[in-house]
Amino acid sequence: MPTLRDREHSWNDYPVLPYVRLCYRFVSPPFFQGExxxxxxxxxxLEKGRYALTVEGVDYELNEGDFALIQPGLPFTTRGYxxxxxxxxxxxxxxNPAREQSFVTTPGQTNLxxxxxxxxxxxxDFPxxxxxxxLQAQxxxxxxxxxxxxxxHFKHNDIGSxxxxxxxxxxxLGLLLGSGGTGGSGASFAFEGQQFVQKMNAFLSFSLSAPLSVEAMAKHAGYSESHFTTVFAQHFGTTPHQYLLQLRLQKAQELLGTTALKLTQIADYCGFASDAHLSKAFKRQLGVSPREFRASPPHRR
Structure with missing residues (x-):
């Protein structure tokens, strides 16, 4: 079967939002489940008994107290003694927006x-x-x-549960990335980085029209100003001010192309001090003025 993977994944491509499909205590006499x-x-x-797994042709034996993780797409069989x-x-x-359509596969189901x-x-598949x-759960x-x-909690159907x-x-997931036999600090750093990027993007987008200092950004992130600037550059590849300017200009382009708002209104909505301030930044970054951008055909923007 093909790998169904085209490249190494990036944490920024996949929002972390768990969805538990089935969670229960499996109790069984000796058994075998096919691939x-x-x-x-x-x-x-494994709370009780002896359990054998074969994953991608490799045999594993679990004794009482052991943990295992079987990842998606891998061929495996299970046997209980x-x-x-x-x-x-x-x-x-x-x-995954279609997660409720997904299901627990059954023995013999190998073509995904x-x-x-x-x-x-x-x-x-992540770096x-x-x-x-x-798992080496220590x-x-x-x-x-x-x-x-x-x-x-899975037994109950209320929102709190x-x-x-x-x-x-x-x-x-935090335990798996932090210990459990992973690549260690690199994996944890990547996971934390994804959370940082999502948190800052949401905050900056919400605060786009307001005056926003690096100090205020750092406070929201829970870092000192100097540490925040370092972490931000690691994950965004630029300074907080430059990234915020990019977001403001992107929003200005959107409003110019999709609304009839006056330039002064767009400048206000996008956090620029005036329409002249917007025009100057717009021209410097994009090579055209806001009015020229608005007048150009959509396919040339």
Missing amino acids: RRLLDYLFLY GDCVVPNAHLDFFY EPYRQLLQPRLN DVRIPVL PPRPFKDTLLRMME ALKVQQHALEL
Whole structure:
């Protein structure tokens, strides 16, 4: 089967928003489940018994107290010896607008091509992330407690329980990236960077029309001004002021091209001190004046 992957993933391409599809305590006498591939993630904990996994042709044996993570798209089989008790969760870590159409695959279901649009990106396809099937959970208690709390809240249908389930799924992802056998600080840095980028983009877009200092940006991010400037440059590739100017000019272009607002109004909405200030910045960055931009055909903008 094709890999269904074209390139290494970027954290900025996939918003983190967990969705727990199934979370329960699997109890079974000795069993074997044939090969299948998952659209989502399967996180499991062996509470009792002995459990064997074969993932991509590699055999793994879980003893009581062990954890495993099976990532989307990988061929695997499972076998239980004795009476097995396996708390587990099937979940998405990344947002997909069609997530409610996704499902837990069954043994024999190995061709995921018809469901490509539902397939979650694998964590191991992100830079600096290497999470093994058999997790090195040290210490193991946070993994166990997070899964069991998530399982308990999953039993209920109220909004409070649903929020708790999502919270615990986020905690689980943090544990996987922070310990659990990943690439370590690089993966954690990338995940934290995604949160920083999303947080700042939302704040800057909301505050576009207001005077905004680096000090105010840093305060919102929870950093000192000097540290904020360094972190911002790492994740945005420019200074806070330059990035804010880019956002303001982008919004000005949108308003010029889609509304009949006067230039003074657009300048006010986009955080420029005056229409002259807007015109000067616009001309310097784009090579044309706002009026010339508005008069040009859409395909030439």
